[in-house]
Amino acid sequence: MKKINKNSLNGFINYGIVIAAFAVIQALLGMGRLSNSLQSLLVPACCYIVMAVSLNLTVGILGELSLGHGGFMSLGAFSGIAASILLQNAIPLAPARLAVSMAVGALAGALGGVIVGVPVLRLQGDYLAIVTLAFGQIIKNIIMVLYVGVDERGIHIAASSERFDLAPGGTAIIKGPMGAVGVTKLATFTAGFILILITLAVVQNLVNSRAGRAIMALRDNRIAAESVGINTTKYKLMAFVTSAALAGAAGALFGLNYSSTGASKFDFNTSILVLVFVVLGGLGSIRGSIIAAALLYVLPEMLRGLGLNDFRMLIYAIVLILVMLATNNDQLKALLGRVIPKRKGAVTSG
Amino acid sequence: MKKKNLAALLMAGAMSFSLLAGCSSGGGEASTPPASQPGAQASQPAGNDGNGGEAVTIKVGGIGPTTGNNAQYGTATQWGAEIAVDEINAKNGPIKLELQYEDDTGVADTAVAAYNSLKDWAKDAPLVIYGCTTTQPCVAVASETFADRYFQLTPSASSPDVTNGKDNVFQMCFTDPGQGNAAAEYLKSAGLGTKIGVIYNNGDPYSTGIAEAFIAKAKEVGLEVVATSTYPEDTTTDYTVQLNACKDAGADLVFLPIYYTPASLILAQAKQMDYAPIFFGGDGMDGMLDMKGFDKSLAEGLLLMTPFNAAGTDERTKTFVETYQAAHEILPNQFAADGYDCMYAIYEACCQIDGIADMDSAQLCDALSALFTGGQFSVDGLTGSGMKWLTTGEVSKAPVVVKVEGGVYVTQ
Numbered sequence: 001m002k003k004i005n006k007n008s009l010n011g012f013i014n015y016g017i018v019i020a021a022f023a024v025i026q027a028l029l030g031m032g033r034l035s036n037s038l039q040s041l042l043v044p045a046c047c048y049i050v051m052a053v054s055l056n057l058t059v060g061i062l063g064e065l066s067l068g069h070g071g072f073m074s075l076g077a078f079s080g081i082a083a084s085i086l087l088q089n090a091i092p093l094a095p096a097r098l099a100v101s102m103a104v105g106a107l108a109g110a111l112g113g114v115i116v117g118v119p120v121l122r123l124q125g126d127y128l129a130i131v132t133l134a135f136g137q138i139i140k141n142i143i144m145v146l147y148v149g150v151d152e153r154g155i156h157i158a159a160s161s162e163r164f165d166l167a168p169g170g171t172a173i174i175k176g177p178m179g180a181v182g183v184t185k186l187a188t189f190t191a192g193f194i195l196i197l198i199t200l201a202v203v204q205n206l207v208n209s210r211a212g213r214a215i216m217a218l219r220d221n222r223i224a225a226e227s228v229g230i231n232t233t234k235y236k237l238m239a240f241v242t243s244a245a246l247a248g249a250a251g252a253l254f255g256l257n258y259s260s261t262g263a264s265k266f267d268f269n270t271s272i273l274v275l276v277f278v279v280l281g282g283l284g285s286i287r288g289s290i291i292a293a294a295l296l297y298v299l300p301e302m303l304r305g306l307g308l309n310d311f312r313m314l315i316y317a318i319v320l321i322l323v324m325l326a327t328n329n330d331q332l333k334a335l336l337g338r339v340i341p342k343r344k345g346a347v348t349s350g
Numbered sequence: 351m352k353k354k355n356l357a358a359l360l361m362a363g364a365m366s367f368s369l370l371a372g373c374s375s376g377g378g379e380a381s382t383p384p385a386s387q388p389g390a391q392a393s394q395p396a397g398n399d400g401n402g403g404e405a406v407t408i409k410v411g412g413i414g415p416t417t418g419n420n421a422q423y424g425t426a427t428q429w430g431a432e433i434a435v436d437e438i439n440a441k442n443g444p445i446k447l448e449l450q451y452e453d454d455t456g457v458a459d460t461a462v463a464a465y466n467s468l469k470d471w472a473k474d475a476p477l478v479i480y481g482c483t484t485t486q487p488c489v490a491v492a493s494e495t496f497a498d499r500y501f502q503l504t505p506s507a508s509s510p511d512v513t514n515g516k517d518n519v520f521q522m523c524f525t526d527p528g529q530g531n532a533a534a535e536y537l538k539s540a541g542l543g544t545k546i547g548v549i550y551n552n553g554d555p556y557s558t559g560i561a562e563a564f565i566a567k568a569k570e571v572g573l574e575v576v577a578t579s580t581y582p583e584d585t586t587t588d589y590t591v592q593l594n595a596c597k598d599a600g601a602d603l604v605f606l607p608i609y610y611t612p613a614s615l616i617l618a619q620a621k622q623m624d625y626a627p628i629f630f631g632g633d634g635m636d637g638m639l640d641m642k643g644f645d646k647s648l649a650e651g652l653l654l655m656t657p658f659n660a661a662g663t664d665e666r667t668k669t670f671v672e673t674y675q676a677a678h679e680i681l682p683n684q685f686a687a688d689g690y691d692c693m694y695a696i697y698e699a700c701c702q703i704d705g706i707a708d709m710d711s712a713q714l715c716d717a718l719s720a721l722f723t724g725g726q727f728s729v730d731g732l733t734g735s736g737m738k739w740l741t742t743g744e745v746s747k748a749p750v751v752v753k754v755e756g757g758v759y760v761t762q
Contacts (some may be wrong), residue, residue, distance in 0.1 A: 176552070
C-alpha cells in the first residue's frame with residue numbers, strides 16, 4: 001500500500017471536518033432543532049469561511065498583505081446579482097442560475113485581481129497592502145454612484161441618477177447608494193457547502209503542487225527563489241488572482257442571500273474582519289481559517305441569545321484579544337504539547 | 351518575561367469573566383424597564399387566553415443600531431418606544447406590549463440575523479416587528495417579514511424601497527422623495543433663496559433620496575440650483591470644499607438633506623469661512639441643538655423640516671420630554687418621537703382588532719395591514735395628529751418647517 005503524503009492527509013482531514021459539520025447541521029435542520037437565528041447565519045458563515053481561506057492564500061501562503069479582500073467580495077456580489085437578474089428568463093432553474101452567478105462573480109473577482117495584481121505584484125515590500133486598501137475604497141465609491149438597470153432596450157449603466165433613464169417597466173439592478181434592491185434570494189446552505197469544498201480543493205491542490213511550492217519559496221526567501229529560476233511575478237499573480245476569484249464567488253453567494261445589498265457593506269471593516277479570521281486562525285493554516293471564520297462570525301450573534309446584548313461587542317473584542325494572547329503564549333503551547341505529545345508547539349502549515 | 355505574559359493573560363481572563371458576571375444582572379435590568387415587568391410576567395401564548403377580561407400581550411421586536419456609526423439614531427428609537435410601552439402597560443388596557451430591542455449595527459446582514467433572533471424570542475406568540483431605524487437594513491428585513499408574514503412598522507427608514515411591493519410594511523416617517531418635494535415647494539412658496547446650493551451624502555440612501563427629489567422638483571417649480579456637491583460618508587470631518595463650491599456659485603441658501611452630526615460641522619466651518627447663507631435641512635437635522643458641546647448660536651436662523659418639536663407645549667409632548675430627559679439626560683429628537691408614535695399606532699390598531707387573543711403572527715399581520723390601509727384608522731401622536739396610512743405603506747402627515755431662534759424651534 002502506498003504511503004499517504006502528510007500534506008494530503010492534512011487536506012483530507014479538512015474535507016472531513018467540513019463534510020462532518022455539514023452532515024451534523026443538516027441532521028439538526030431535519031430534526032428542526034436549529035434556531036431561526038442560527039439558520040440565518042449558515043450561508044453568510046460559509047461565505048466568510050471561503051473569504052478567510054482565500055485570503056489565507058494571499059497572506060499566509062504567498063506572504064503578501066492584502067487589505068482589500070472586501071473589494072473583491074463586492075465585485076463578486078454586484079456582478080453576481082446583476083447576472084442573476086439578467087439571466088432570470090434564460091435560466092429558470094434557481095440552482096443553475098446561482099451556479100452561473102457565482103461563476104460570473106468569480107470572473108469579476110479574478111478580473112479585479114489581475115488589474116490590481118499585474119502592476120503591483122512586480123513591486124516589492126508593502127505596496128500591495130496600500131494598493132489593495134485603496135482598491136477596496138475605490139470599488140465601494142464607484143458602486144455608490146453606479147446605476148445599472150435593464151429594460152426592453154437593453155442594459156443601462158449610468159454614473160448618476162439624472163442620466164439613468166430606465167423605461168417604465170424596466171428593472172433597476174443597482175441603484176447608487178441604495179445598492180441592489182429586490183434581489184431574488186437564491187443562496188442555499190448546500191451551495192455554500194459546495195463552494196467551501198471547491199475552495200478547499202483549489203487552494204489545497206495549489207499549495208501542494210509545484211506552483212504552490214514555488215509560491216511558498218517566494219514567501220520564505222524571494223532572492224533565493226529567484227536565483228533558482230522561479231518567475232516571481234507569475235507565481236505571485238497566480239496566488240493573488242486565485243484568491244480574488246474565490247472571494248468573488250463568495251461575494252456572489254453573499255449578495256444572493258439577501259434581498260438588498262449596499263456597497264457600504266463591503267468596506268474596510270469587512271476586509272479587516274476577514275484578515276482577523278486569518279490571523280487568529282493561524283497564517284498559512286487552512287483549517288485554522290475555517291474554524292476561526294465559523295466561530296468568530298457566529299459568536300456575536302450567539303451572545304444575543306445569552307442575555308448579554310448590551311455587552312456583546314465588548315465581549316467579542318475581549319475574545320479576540322484573548323485568542324491572540326493565548327495562541328502566542330509559550331507556556332500554553334508547552335502545556336498543549338504535554339497533553340498532545342505529537343504536537344510540536346508551532347503552528348504547522350497546511 | 352514569559353511569566354508576565356501568563357499573568358497578563360490570566361488578568362484579562364479574570365476581567366472578562368467579571369464583566370460577564372456583571373452584565374448578566376445589569377443587562378437584564380436594562381432591557382426590561384420596571385413598568386413593563388407585569389406585562390412580561392403575564393406574557394403567555396395569546397391563544398390560551400380564554401376569558402376576555404385578561405390583557406393580551408403582543409410581542410414587539412425592535413431592530414436598530416445601538417452600536418456603530420448610527421448608534422445615536424437607533425438608541426433614540428429604542429428609548430422613545432420604551433417610554434410608550436411603559437405608558438401603555440401602565441394603562442392596564444386590553445392590550446399589553448412587550449418590547450425586545452436588538453442591535454443591527456446599521457448593517458443589512460446583521461439586521462436579518464437580529465430579526466431571526468427576535469423570531470426565536472417570540473416563539474409561537476404573536477410578534478410585530480418595529481424597525482429598522484436605517485434604510486438599508488430595513489429593506490433587507492422588510493422582504494423577510496413579507497415572506498414570513500409579520501407586520502412591520504418602521505419609525506425612520508424613509509426610502510420608498512422599504513415599502514415597495516410589500517403589503518405588510520408601513521412607515522412612520524416621511525418618504526425621502528416626499529420630503530424633497532415638500533422642501534422645494536416650501537422654498538418656492540416662502541420665496542426663500544434665489545440661488546440654491548445642495549450638499550448631500552451620496553453614500554447614504556436617505557440623503558441621496560431627498561436631494562435627488564429636491565433637485566428635480568426645484569427645476570420643475572423654477573428654483574435655481576447653482577451648486578450640488580457631495581461627500582461620501584457621515585464620518586467626514588472637513589466640508590470646506592463643499593462649502594466653497596456653494597460660496598463660489600453665489601448660493602444664498604444651502605439645502606442640507608443630511609443628519610445632524612455632519613450638519614453641525616458644516617455650520618461651524620461655514621462660520622469660520624465667513625459664509626452665511628440660509629441653511630435649510632430635513633428631519634435628520636433634528637437633534638442638533640442637544641448635541642454635547644454644540645454652540646447653539648451656530649444654528650441661529652437654521653430652517654428645518656421636522657415632524658416633532660421638543661419645545662412643544664401640549665401636555666403629551668411635555669410629559670414625553672420630561673420622562674425621556676429624566677431617564678437619559680438628553681432631549682428627545684424626532685427619532686425618539688417617531689418610535690413613541692409607532693408603539694401607540696401598534697397599540698391602538700391592536701385594540702381595534704376583534705379576536706386578537708386567538709391570532710398568530712400571520713393572522714395579526716393580515717388584520718393589522720388591512721386596518722392600516724382601510725382608510726378609517728388614524729392615530730394621534732407626537733409627530734402629527736390624525737396620521738393615516740396610504741395603501742403604499744406611506745404615512746400621510748403634514749411636514750412642519752421650524753426655524754431656530756434663540757436656541758429653540760419656532761414654527762414657521
